[in-house]
Amino acid sequence: xxxxxxxxxxxxxxxxxxxxxxxxxxxxxxxxxxxxxxxxxxxxxxxxxxxxxxxxxxxxxxxxxxxxxxxxxxxxxxxxxxxxxxxxxxxxxxxxxxxxxxxxxxxxxxxxxxxxxxxxxxxxxxxxxxxxxxxxxxxxxxxxxxxxxxxxxxxxxxxxxxxxxxxxxxxxxxxxxxxxx
Numbered sequence: 001x002x003x004x005x006x007x008x009x010x011x012x013x014x015x016x017x018x019x020x021x022x023x024x025x026x027x028x029x030x031x032x033x034x035x036x037x038x039x040x041x042x043x044x045x046x047x048x049x050x051x052x053x054x055x056x057x058x059x060x061x062x063x064x065x066x067x068x069x070x071x072x073x074x075x076x077x078x079x080x081x082x083x084x085x086x087x088x089x090x091x092x093x094x095x096x097x098x099x100x101x102x103x104x105x106x107x108x109x110x111x112x113x114x115x116x117x118x119x120x121x122x123x124x125x126x127x128x129x130x131x132x133x134x135x136x137x138x139x140x141x142x143x144x145x146x147x148x149x150x151x152x153x154x155x156x157x158x159x160x161x162x163x164x165x166x167x168x169x170x171x172x173x174x175x176x177x178x179x180x181x
Contacts, residue, residue: 001171001178009038019177020047024059028084028127029071031059041077048079051155053180058125061151061158070127080153081132087125093144096126101141101149101161109138109152110180111159111173119169121149121161129160155180 006013014020022044024031035041047054056064065076068084076084087095100120105112123141129148131137139150139159150159157177163170 001175003178009040011039011043014040014043015046015050017047017052019053019055019180020044021055021057021177022060022063023057024061024063025124026059027070028059028062028068028076029074031063032071032074032076035063035077044077045079048156053177054156055177056156056158057164058160058162061129061160062127064156064158065129065131068127079156080136080151080158082148083130084127085130086127087144087147090144095144096124097143098124101143103139103141103149103161105139107135107138107152109150109157111150111152111157111176112138113176115169115172121159121163121166121169121173123149123161124165125160 062068062084063076064079065082065084066078067076069086089095101123102118102120105117131148131151136151136153137148138152141147141149149161163173
């Protein structure tokens with residue numbers, strides 16, 4: 001996409017960034033402990049407060065919320081209101097969910113400009129978001145339960161799915177994020 005990506009936990013570099021992405025593969029509790037250890041929790045809150053476009057991907061989405069059943073007693077960043085809950089082992093579907101699912105747009109957000117409803121994106125997760133405010137939910141899908149698959153509030157964007165693994169649709173989502181000012 002012609003953008004320069006920098007992987008860092010250096011406060012000054014992060015605060016000077018035009019946009020910030022918090023990726024994620026791993027466990028909620030371990031990730032929050034690392035964010036706190038390196039002061040990244042406070043840096044993320046500063047980024048959000050100064051209205052820099054911020055994108056959380058997969059675990060990066062989950063960490064933005066208040067809590068997760070995966071790590072009882074460990075607080076998330078609390079930037080957005082809601083909780084992360086375990087996908088029930090039910091209906092003969094495997095958990096973790098690994099694979100492609102179609103998304104719907106209850107409140108189509110800026111990440112989905114030029115993307116049609118029922119487009120497929122790639123998920124790898126055992127936990128899912130239940131956002132407190134349905135107005136921030138920009139994409140949903142169904143896998144055992146109704147899943148809040150993407151959110152947008154002001155300069156904060158997040159996807160439970162992996163746009164970087166979601167073919168042309170995912171590339172369009174990332175391009176849309178890059179173009180946000």
